[in-house]
Amino acid sequence: MAIAGQGVIMSKLSEKFAAGKKALAERQSAEAKDSTSPPSSFARAAGPLHGSVSTMKIDLLKAEIDALKAAKPVMKIHPSEIKASAWVNRHQDSFEVPEFAAFKAEIESAAGNIQPIKVRPLKSADTSGGAKYEIVFGHRRHRACLELGIEVNVIVDDIDEKTMFVEMDRENRERADLRPFEQGLMYARALDSGLFSSLRKLSEEIGADPTNISKAVSLARLPEPILDSFESRLDIQYRWASDLKAALEKEPELILARAADIKKQRSSGNHLSSQSAFNLLVGKVSSSSKPVARKVTVGKRVLTITERDKMITYEFDTLGREKLSKIEKFIASVMAE
DNA sequence: GCATGATCTCGATCAGAAAC
């Protein structure tokens, strides 16, 4: 393990501080020598506050140095010594997209991650797997270094669970590349584990809108067969949450049967986008094609069958609960074939 | 520049629990 970075930065800041101090002293000396020369633009603007502004600038530089003294050092650690956080939000699909391959290549060409990841030391009880640290944020950078077999630049900070979660979330949202499903998974875990007593408390702590958290959690809590019906879980969008949830509450068996059918279509080589899967699940029809409808008349009863894209809708004019139940069972048995 | 879609924000509303 090697410590790098801080020494270099400290020395550069000290140089900056010394240079700034020297430049100000030279300017003050020159202006004092030549009282006839016009004051510098800085002095003109500062007016009577000239002297105190100079002091302020030195104070700012001092503060900058103090902040750096307080900052945690950057260290190089082998990625095998670091394990993913319990709140890890990255879905496996995130590491299989071209963007991650490009990201990995970038790290490889730079011989390491320029921006350090943040980790916290593991308690002795958690180190059974050989890991000594847990990631606070920077799962993708860690994963890239792990796959490349190179050391990863880290900042170690011994913070508590809640602080870790808040920092991880803030970093993710600032980066804005986390998908709704991943976000929801992270929030759902935090709520389920009791890290936050309620959705509202969670939203207050991380400074996010409860509506969005609610939508994200709804997505993450969809049943596995529904999640499996999408091409990738990362494609699932916030605005689908309410429709999927409502459909599941209204007709759970039908939606699950549709999910099973979508999975079957995929396994037989039929390509279906995640948007199409969503439309099929909730029974939405695309406006891209015209519906084809036909009517079947039996006595006084009329059945209307409408086909649009890959969606078929059956509409009965009048039907009792008992007969409807029979039809549902029949359709389910046909779909299960 | 415009249209469209995705996401965010805000206020309103509903449901359940606790207090009176």
Place this chain on the structure above:
DNA sequence: GTTTCTGATCGAGATCATGC
């Protein structure tokens, strides 16, 4: 039984990004 509080969700409009 009612009132109040808290938590969760809904829906409309605003904002931003992207593609044509």
